[in-house]
Amino acid sequence: MSILEKARTLESRIARALSQAAGDAVDAAGPRTREPLEIAHAIVDAVERQIDAGGRGTRLFAFNIVAVSVLAPSRDSRARFEALFAAKPSLRDRIVDRLRSTGCAVGDLQVDVTYVGRAARGWTDPQFHVTFDRVAATAAAPASVDPMPARIEVTVLRGDAQRRTYSFATSRIDFGRGVEVRDQRHRLLRANHVAFVEGSAGVNQTVSRCHAHIAVDPESGEHRLHDDRSAHGTGIVRGSRTIPVPAGSRGVRVCSGDEIVLGDARVRIRIDTTRG
Numbered sequence: 616m617s618i619l620e621k622a623r624t625l626e627s628r629i630a631r632a633l634s635q636a637a638g639d640a641v642d643a644a645g646p647r648t649r650e651p652l653e654i655a656h657a658i659v660d661a662v663e664r665q666i667d668a669g670g671r672g673t674r675l676f677a678f679n680i681v682a683v684s685v686l687a688p689s690r691d692s693r694a695r696f697e698a699l700f701a702a703k704p705s706l707r708d709r710i711v712d713r714l715r716s717t718g719c720a721v722g723d724l725q726v727d728v729t730y731v732g733r734a735a736r737g738w739t740d741p742q743f744h745v746t747f748d749r750v751a752a753t754a755a756a757p758a759s760v761d762p763m764p765a766r767i768e769v770t771v772l773r774g775d776a777q778r779r780t781y782s783f784a785t786s787r788i789d790f791g792r793g794v795e796v797r798d799q800r801h802r803l804l805r806a807n808h809v810a811f812v813e814g815s816a817g818v819n820q821t822v823s824r825c826h827a828h829i830a831v832d833p834e835s836g837e838h839r840l841h842d843d844r845s846a847h848g849t850g851i852v853r854g855s856r857t858i859p860v861p862a863g864s865r866g867v868r869v870c871s872g873d874e875i876v877l878g879d880a881r882v883r884i885r886i887d888t889t890r891g
Contacts, residue, residue: 794810
């Protein structure tokens, strides 16, 4: 497996491990209730299982409508799911990224989510159910294909990360300390794509667990760096000057060759716009 393929399956491996753990966590009170982010990963896994093999090593996803029913018996639980599924990356973003990472061409994919107070008979998972459909595009409104995000190579220059070099072709890349970020109640908050090693002293301690992320701007198509309210700040070194990235802003455009400062850690970004 290539470096790109290994990098793109990082979140998939984490999600599968969480799903397996959830399936094993059964006691006298019944199965453990998973958190919204874990449910989102499980939904993406369910979509991936619908991929078929095509000719000459290609992969095919036959559907353009994904309908998701989610168990949300209270207003609070529904609000948490709605907030997660609408945030960046949205549930549709996660599904599209997974399909593209496996080599599937993704066109005009529609993802519909409904919330129910009780699981229906026949659900394959006690907390959600996914159905699939395909409808032909009309001549008046032909389906448009979303452009594949440019491939980004991330090289760690300072700090101890899980790997020295990463390669991604996704709409969002999260940077932080540790692969999994959990709250005080052990609920999964996010999985970092570029993960600096937990427990390492010095440079790594200046990297917050949820430090920063790069996201593709939907209007301009630019890659923009956002600070996720880190403790020691985020910046971009371009040429001979450092550009600060303030928390809560719309981010700062990232150019190929930029170095990103994460506390005292540093990485270099290369953007391949050829997509070839």
